[in-house]
Amino acid sequence: QVQLVQSGAEVKKPGASVKISCKGSGDSFTSHYMHWVRQAPGQGPEWMGIINPGGETTSYAQKFQGRVTMTRDTSTGTVYMELSSLRSEDTAVYYCARDRSTVPGKGRYFDPWGQGTLVTVSS
Amino acid sequence: DIQMTQSPSSVSASVGDRVTITCRASQGISSWLAWYQQKPGKAPKLLIYAASSLQSGVPSRFSGGGSGTEFTLTISSLQPEDFATYYCQQANSFPYTFGQGTKLEIK
Numbered sequence: 755q756v757q758l759v760q761s762g763a764e765v766k767k768p769g770a771s772v773k774i775s776c777k778g779s780g781d782s783f784t785s786h787y788m789h790w791v792r793q794a795p796g797q798g799p800e801w802m803g804i805i806n807p808g809g810e811t812t813s814y815a816q817k818f819q820g821r822v823t824m825t826r827d828t829s830t831g832t833v834y835m836e837l838s839s840l841r842s843e844d845t846a847v848y849y850c851a852r853d854r855s856t857v858p859g860k861g862r863y864f865d866p867w868g869q870g871t872l873v874t875v876s877s
Numbered sequence: 878d879i880q881m882t883q884s885p886s887s888v889s890a891s892v893g894d895r896v897t898i899t900c901r902a903s904q905g906i907s908s909w910l911a912w913y914q915q916k917p918g919k920a921p922k923l924l925i926y927a928a929s930s931l932q933s934g935v936p937s938r939f940s941g942g943g944s945g946t947e948f949t950l951t952i953s954s955l956q957p958e959d960f961a962t963y964y965c966q967q968a969n970s971f972p973y974t975f976g977q978g979t980k981l982e983i984k
Contacts, residue, residue, distance in 0.1 A: 756911035789973075798964055799913075799921060801973040815972035849920055861927060862968045863911045 756783050758850055758868035765874045771838040774871045776850030778831050787853035789864055790824060790835045792846040800846075804853070804862065805833060840875045847872050879903050879967050883976035889984040894955045898979045900948045900965035909969040912941055912950045915978075916961045925950065926968075955981075 761775040776788070790802040802822060803814035807819045809826030833850055848871045851864035880903040888894050900910065908928035913921035923932045925941035928948055938953040952959055960983050965976040 781948075798975045798977045800975070813971055817972070829883060839943070851920075854926060858909075860909050860969055862973060863926040863966070864913075864921070865923035865926075865932065867922075870920055 756852060756866060758852065758866060759781075760850060760871045761847075761869040763872040763874070765876065766840050768841055768875060768877055770840050770875075771836060772840060772873050773834055774848055774850075774873070776833045776835075776868050778833075778852065783831055783852060784828060785856045786832045787855070787862070788824075788826070788859075789851045789853060789862070790822075790848065791851055791867075792848045793840065793870075794843075794846040797846075797851065798817040799849075800833070802848075806858075807856070809833075837873075840873075842875050845875045878972055879906065879970065879974050881956060881965055881967055881974050881976040883944065883963075883965060883979050885979060886977065887980040887982060889982045891984045892912055892955050892957060894984075896952045896955060898917045898950045898963055898981075900943075900976050901951070902948075902967055902969075905945045906967045908944045908967035910941075910943070910948050911966045911968060912939075913964045913966065914959075914961045915964065924963075926943060952981075955984075 759777050791799045793799045801845050805812045805824040825834045850868040853863045854863040882901045884899050910928045912925040914920040929941045940951050942949045962978045962980045
């Protein structure tokens with residue numbers, strides 16, 4: 755059963771960047787698309803973007819374009835999400851999530867999820 | 878962006894009750910919809926995908942229905958472990974969007 759383990763909580767000042775890692779286990783991780791989703795306190799989840807199995811292709815929500823970079827190290831089975839120019843509104847729990855499917859197209863569902871990484875942005 | 882609207886935002890129910898939650902999409906999404914359960918301090922868990930397909934390991938008391946713009950999640954007989962917040966998510970097009978959530982509380 756695949757498990758996703760994320761890096762630990764971060765505290766950042768406004769204007770800084772944060773890079774979060776997500777390490778998966780097993781072959782069933784390496785052939786799947788991966789997503790990043792964040793959840794601000796008391797809010798619903800918010801999708802940030804997707805990276806393909808080989809790490810060559812990404813798509814980001816327009817809201818985060820220019821500030822987010824998703825990468826993937828296939829040799830270690832780790833995906834990364836870096837968010838720059840942080841502001842207080844970026845305070846949230848950030849999750850990586852595996853796509854349920856291994857093929858492109860519609861029907862992107864998230865299972866399983868990592869345990870979450872709390873990012874706090876405060877001066 | 879496709880907006881997902883859930884109703885009600887909260888519901889109180891008792892163990893053994895049947896509960897239905899509704900999710901409406903701002904435009905047609907065929908059957909590209911999922912339902913997730915989230916408990917406090919935990920990541921969401923996939924329950925239903927493709928509007929009505931039960932994810933492996935999820936109890937059969939959970940069922941999903943609908944297509945186009947209106948969808949439902951039904952729990953046929955509430956168990957104590959079902960009290961949580963439920964979210965719908967459209968999987969039709971970027972950016973994937975979630976509803977605001979329905980909190981299911983014990984009466």
